[in-house]
Amino acid sequence: MRVVFDTNIYVSAFVLPGSQADSAVLKVIEGADELLISKPILDELLGVLARKFSKNMDQLSRIAVFLSEVAELVRPRRTLEVLKDEADNRILECAIAGKADAIVTGDKAMLELQAYKDVRILTLKDYLG
Numbered sequence: 001m002r003v004v005f006d007t008n009i010y011v012s013a014f015v016l017p018g019s020q021a022d023s024a025v026l027k028v029i030e031g032a033d034e035l036l037i038s039k040p041i042l043d044e045l046l047g048v049l050a051r052k053f054s055k056n057m058d059q060l061s062r063i064a065v066f067l068s069e070v071a072e073l074v075r076p077r078r079t080l081e082v083l084k085d086e087a088d089n090r091i092l093e094c095a096i097a098g099k100a101d102a103i104v105t106g107d108k109a110m111l112e113l114q115a116y117k118d119v120r121i122l123t124l125k126d127y128l129g
Helices: 007-015 020-029 039-053 057-070 086-097 108-113 124-128
Strands: 002-005 034-038 071-074 102-104 119-122
Touching (some): 002 007, 034 039, 034 086, 039 057, 057 071
Parallel strands (some): 102 119
């Protein structure tokens, strides 16, 4: 399955080792699914980790390199305006451009959609289920 993780999944995985989000990343590392990421998602993630969790440049660099090794970089060509939160729209753009099967998120507004085009929107629990 081709999946896009919302930024909140990455943040939980990198801030809370052993969490369910960490298990989701491990699932990708083990080859169960293909992870898709875009530069806007990576930029948002690194910004959040720096601002809210005081990650230094070395830590951020290691995370960026790690994600470049485990995820396929997608370059969305279309801008979507489906949800109020611009960052959520970047997740949808990545999923559509990368032909994802699912988005994994904890974001309530995104979960309310349940699906966008042919992309299912799943909770972390459902993804790991």
